[in-house]
Amino acid sequence: VYLSQFSLINNIWSGDLLAISFDSSEGVSTTKNWKAAQELDDLVSPVTDRRIFTYNPTTKTGVPFQWANLSSTAQQDLATSDSGVITSGLTNTETDIVNSTAVARLNYLRGDQSQEGIIFRTRSFTDSSGTVHKNLLGDIIHSTPAVVSTPRDGYDIAFSDDTYAAFHSTYLNRRQVVYVGANDGMLHAFDSLTGSEVFSYIPGSLMPKLAALTQPNYAHDYFVDGDIAVSTLAQSPGHNYLVASLGRGGKGLFGLDVTEPATFAPSNVLWEYTDTTNPTDLDLGFMLGRPTIAQMNDGSLAVIIANGYNSTSGKAVLYIFDLSTGSLIKKIDTLVAGDNGLSAPGVVDSDDDGDIDYIYAGDLKGNVWKFDVSGSLTSTWKVEFSSSPLFVAKDSLDNIQPITAPITTALNTVATDPNFGKRFIFFGTGSYFKNGDPIDTQVQSWYGLIDDNSQISGRSDLVSRSILDEGSLSGVSVRTFVAATTNDMVGKQGWYIDFSTQLGERIVTRSIPVTLAVPALLVSSIIPVDDPCVPGGRGYINVINPFNGARLSRGVVDVDHSGQFTDDTLNGVEVGGFDPGVGMPSEPLIMGDRLIVGGSDGTTKDYVVNLGVIPTKGRISWREIISQ
Numbered sequence: 001v002y003l004s005q006f007s008l009i010n011n012i013w014s015g016d017l018l019a020i021s022f023d024s025s026e027g028v029s030t031t032k033n034w035k036a037a038q039e040l041d042d043l044v045s046p047v048t049d050r051r052i053f054t055y056n057p058t059t060k061t062g063v064p065f066q067w068a069n070l071s072s073t074a075q076q077d078l079a080t081s082d083s084g085v086i087t088s089g090l091t092n093t094e095t096d097i098v099n100s101t102a103v104a105r106l107n108y109l110r111g112d113q114s115q116e117g118i119i120f121r122t123r124s125f126t127d128s129s130g131t132v133h134k135n136l137l138g139d140i141i142h143s144t145p146a147v148v149s150t151p152r153d154g155y156d157i158a159f160s161d162d163t164y165a166a167f168h169s170t171y172l173n174r175r176q177v178v179y180v181g182a183n184d185g186m187l188h189a190f191d192s193l194t195g196s197e198v199f200s201y202i203p204g205s206l207m208p209k210l211a212a213l214t215q216p217n218y219a220h221d222y223f224v225d226g227d228i229a230v231s232t233l234a235q236s237p238g239h240n241y242l243v244a245s246l247g248r249g250g251k252g253l254f255g256l257d258v259t260e261p262a263t264f265a266p267s268n269v270l271w272e273y274t275d276t277t278n279p280t281d282l283d284l285g286f287m288l289g290r291p292t293i294a295q296m297n298d299g300s301l302a303v304i305i306a307n308g309y310n311s312t313s314g315k316a317v318l319y320i321f322d323l324s325t326g327s328l329i330k331k332i333d334t335l336v337a338g339d340n341g342l343s344a345p346g347v348v349d350s351d352d353d354g355d356i357d358y359i360y361a362g363d364l365k366g367n368v369w370k371f372d373v374s375g376s377l378t379s380t381w382k383v384e385f386s387s388s389p390l391f392v393a394k395d396s397l398d399n400i401q402p403i404t405a406p407i408t409t410a411l412n413t414v415a416t417d418p419n420f421g422k423r424f425i426f427f428g429t430g431s432y433f434k435n436g437d438p439i440d441t442q443v444q445s446w447y448g449l450i451d452d453n454s455q456i457s458g459r460s461d462l463v464s465r466s467i468l469d470e471g472s473l474s475g476v477s478v479r480t481f482v483a484a485t486t487n488d489m490v491g492k493q494g495w496y497i498d499f500s501t502q503l504g505e506r507i508v509t510r511s512i513p514v515t516l517a518v519p520a521l522l523v524s525s526i527i528p529v530d531d532p533c534v535p536g537g538r539g540y541i542n543v544i545n546p547f548n549g550a551r552l553s554r555g556v557v558d559v560d561h562s563g564q565f566t567d568d569t570l571n572g573v574e575v576g577g578f579d580p581g582v583g584m585p586s587e588p589l590i591m592g593d594r595l596i597v598g599g600s601d602g603t604t605k606d607y608v609v610n611l612g613v614i615p616t617k618g619r620i621s622w623r624e625i626i627s628q
Contacts, residue, residue, distance in 0.1 A: 001028055001591075002147065002178050002192075005602045006139035012125045013220055015139035015182055019195060020604065024592040027606040034195030036188070041134040046111025050197060052186065055204030055254070055269055057277050062269025065110070065202055067103050077207045078102040105214050109185065111136045120214040138184025138213075138223070142247050142288070146228040147192060148240055148258065149176045171233065177261045179242060181224030185210050187244060189261050199264045203246060203254050205276035222248035227290040229303070230258065231323060235293060236301055241270070241323050243303045245287035248433070251275040252284055253291065253305065255326050271326025283331065285311035288433060289344020289406055293323060294356045297376050300329055306342035306361055309433065316342040316363035318371055320381075330378045332371055335387060340364050344406035348423070350374070358384075360425055362403025366393035368425065370451065391456040393429050395443050396498065401429035409451075410513035412547045418490045419547060425449040425494075426546065428507020428523055438528045444506040446523065446542070448549050449494035461493040465549040467501050467577075471570045474560040479540065479577040480570050484550035495549030502527050505539070509587040513546050516556045517565075517612040521546035524597070525577075526584040537584040541597060542577040551576045557595060558608040565610045580605045 003018045017036035021029040043049055052065035054074070063069040070078075079102035101119065104112070108120050113134060116122045123135040151171050176192040186200040202210070206223055213223075226247030230240055238259070245253040252274025258264065275284050285308035292304040300322055307317040318332040334342070345361040357374040367389035373381045384390070393401040407427045412419050430444040431437050449456060456462070470479045481497070489495070499505040504527055511523040520543050529536035545552055551574060555565035559578045562568075568575045582599025589596045593611050598604045 001596060001604065002145040002180075003598055003602075003604055004140035004143065004145055004180055006141050006183075007602070009125050009127065012123065012135065013139045013183070014123075014125065014133065014135045015137050015184075017137070017140060017145060017178070017180055017188075017190060017195075019178075019192070022591060022594070022596070022606075024594065027594055027608075028596060028604050036190050036195045036197070037133065037135070037137040039190070039195040040111070040136040040197060043111065043136075046136060047107050050110055051199040051264070052110060052202065053199065053264070053266055053269055054202040054207065055272050057204045057272065060271070060277075062266035064266060065106070067106055070106075074204075074207045075102060078105050078211055105211060108214050109210060121216050121218045136184075137188070138182035138186070139220075140180055140182045141222070142225045142227075143181035143244075144227050144290070145178050145180045146230050146242075147176070147178045148230050148261075149192065150174060151233070174260065175262045177258070179228050179230070179244075179258070181226060181228065181244060181247070181249075183221065183223045183225060183249070185213060185223040187224050187228075187256075189258070189264070198261045201254075201256060201269070203250070203252075203274070204272055205246070205250055205252060205274040209250075223250075225249040226253070226287055229291040229293050231293045231301070233259075235295070236323065239324070241293070243291050243293065243321075243323065245289075245291060245305065245308075246274070247288055248286055251286055251308070251311070252277070253287060253303070253321075255303075255323065257324075270324060273321065273326050273328070282312035283307050283315055283317040283333070285309045285341050286433075288404070292345060292347055294347055295354055296320070296329070297355045297357070297374060298329070298378050299376075302329055304345055304347060304356070304359060306344055309341035309364070311341060313337060314339050314341075316340045316361075316365070316367070316369070318342060318345065318359065318361060318369075320373075330373075330381050332381060332383060334363065334367070334369055334383055334389075336363065336365055336367060338365075342369070343404050345371075346407040346409055346425075348409050360390075360407040360409065362393070362405070362407060362427055364402045364404070364431070366400040366403060366429070367391075368393065368403065368407070368427070368449065385455050388455065390425070390451065391447075391449055392458070393445065393447065394458070395445065396459075399442060401442070401444055402431045403427055403429055404431045404433065405429070405507050406510045408511050408513060410546060414519060414547060417547050418487060419450060423451045424546060425451055426511035426513065426521060426523075428509075428511060428525070430506020430508055432506065432508045432526065432528060438504075441504050443498050443500045445499065446497045446507060446511070446525075446549075447494065448496075448521070448546060450492075452493070456493045459496065463488055463492050463495040463549060465495055465497045465544075467497070467499070468551075468573065469570055470501055473568065473570060473575060473578070476559055476581070477538075477540075477579040478559060478570050478575045479542075480573040481544055481551040481576040484545070484548045489548050497544075497549055499525060504528060512588065512590075514590055517554055517610040518552055518556065519546055520544070520552060520556055522588050522590075522595075524585040524587055528584060537600060538579055538581075539583075539585045539599075540577040540579055541585055541588055541595070544576055554610070556610045558610075561607070563608075580607075
């Protein structure tokens with residue numbers, strides 16, 4: 001398990017990436033296999049030893065992050081005064097001094113500490129135990145680690161694929177890497193077994209911001225802060241393509257070829273699409289959602305991503321890029337503007353042919369959009385329902401509920417359910433990226449919609465569910481949900497739950513359909529404090545029936561760690577939500593029979609989940625054999 005962290009000690013920001021052992025019987029270990037920050041601190045000569053690359057937007061090529069390799073524009077970006085103003089009109093002698101400072105600034109960014117506290121910002125700090133940290137790794141706040149490992153065994157047998165053996169042999173011994181973005185201006189690639197840095201990449205569009213990292217009066221800012229996606233070798237044979245957004249660090253995204261990370265070179269820097277490389281694209285915003293890599297019906301392997309927030313146009317727009325070249329395949333505009341932006345999309349392959357047919361995404365105006373990309377011609381790709389939304393999320397007072405959480409989908413697999421076989425669309429509402437968000441107390445909701453190819457007019461078409469009770473179980477804050485009644489979903493187009501019991505509670509992460517002892521839907525809800533840079537706040541892990549929005553028929557999480565699922569109750573009702581005590585919880589993860597969740601306070605918890613009855617061993621059917 002890889003856990004990213006950030007902290008603020010004595011007004012000094014720091015970050016780390018931890019590798020923590022996981023065992024199916026013991027759960028998440030308290031022992032750290034490695035700490036990436038320590039591995040960087042242990043480098044004797046980071047300036048010369050580190051392999052750092054960047055992008056030249058003029059030549060559209062990758063270059064080493066060395067002074068001699070940078071363009072004149074990039075050099076000028078680093079040649080700034082302490083006030084951050086680019087100098088000009090200097091004599092030759094003054095220019096030499098400025099360039100000397102710029103080179104020192106570049107070396108500082110590579111890890112040199114000789115000028116800390118003299119002309120540049122002090123990064124190093126001493127922790128409570130008296131240990132001195134060089135602190136070369138920047139804080140990691142919103143970027144989620146992405147792991148690329150070696151091929152697994154047995155796929156050739158499981159899928160009768162004769163070509164897999166050669167593929168497995170070719171990539172069996174390649175370096176296993178975990179990628180994460182940090183607010184030191186870099187995407188980092190760390191060896192997943194040792195924690196040593198394999199290489200780093202500085203997006204070219206961030207060059208004008210880098211000098212700020214060295215200023216003694218540095219005010220915290222975001223740099224490579226977005227989510228990451230990496231194609232599998234099955235998706236893109238012979239290549240692993242990485243795509244990452246800048247998140248809060250900038251408007252846009254970039255692509256790298258990370259097939260052989262140990263020999264990553266400038267030629268493996270593929271493309272950038274940002275407000276620097278494409279200044280006339282006014283729909284680009286801060287892309288806060290996770291990119292999706294998928295095969296499209298026009299034959300392309302694509303990156304699907306929302307335009308994000310604070311774009312110049314203020315619209316909600318869907319982007320589809322070619323994964324390997326970064327060329328824009330299609331941009332689908334919802335035409336809804338006014339401080340709007342699209343959230344991370346969810347994709348559906350409706351005919352199981354391996355190509356994406358429909359894409360769902362929400363926006364800040366509460367709209368749930370359905371995009372039709374089922375045609376082989378990109379000219380036919382469009383917003384469904386004559387460019388109108390599938391649904392608009394509003395609270396009980398008819399106020400718009402913003403959607404920033406990714407949308408997920410699932411087919412109803414419960415044969416006895418009245419909506420068996422129908423597709424459900426899951427999402428929560430709420431926002432946590434704007435300055436005023438932490439103090440926003442509007443009631444937010446959790447939705448499950450049925451897409452039967454018709455629009456949903458409003459809440460009256462949905463079943464209302466609610467939180468039944470809240471209390472404590474073995475010192476843990478827990479809650480229960482109401483039960484469904486017979487046939488109360490008949491004729492309805494979904495369900496909703498209002499989070500009205502805790503002031504400011506909201507959902508900003510994915511709702512995750514999982515199959516446990518019974519089908520279940522998991523989501524984290526957060527209750528923030530009035531500062532998005534402080535790891536305060538709390539929240540719940542909530543679990544319900546995905547197809548009716550009510551409580552489950554049995555316990556599925558061992559909240560009290562008793563080894564049983566029958567005693568996780570509150571006033572005789574199965575617990576449907578609990579505060580894991582990790583600050584504001586992130587998106588939960590199911591590994592084996594464990595639910596793992598990290599949080600804003602930098603800790604991780606795990607819980608045993610109920611996967612169902614263990615099958616009885618022995619003969620399960622018989623047939624009489626008659627001799628002839």
